[in-house]
Amino acid sequence: MLTEYIEEALKKARYEIIEDEEPYYGEVKELKGVWATGNTLEKCRNNLKEVIEGWILVSIKKGLPIPKLGAIKIKETNEAVAWSPTAESRGTSTKLTAGGTRRS
Secondary structure: OHHHHHHHHHHHOEEEEOOOOOOEEEEOOOOOOOEEEEOOHHHHHHHHHHHHHHHHHHHHHHOOOOOOEOOEOEEEEEEEEEOOOOHHHEEEEEEEEEOOEOOO
16 A cells, blocks of 8 residues: 555656756655655655655654545554454554555
8 A cells, every 4th residue: 555655656756857966856746845866867766765655654653644646545544453362462553554445
């Protein structure tokens, strides 16, 4: 689900060449504050991917809204999960789902 969201974000990315030490610039306008640079287009794209990943994690941690991209939406759900076979070790975890589809 995160992979699909990141790939969708990268599809929406726009790149340009700027006068800078790292002349390739990319941004995803739909994700506020998400941009990156690189020495090559490939490096810029890889850097942008890392920025998107970090942006998602910070947004989740701070409870900030994450916009839907195409048909993909990240939402947070809380559910009980078994950490081991013993009853004493059961806890609560956060599981992320995309597009309303839960994956195990």
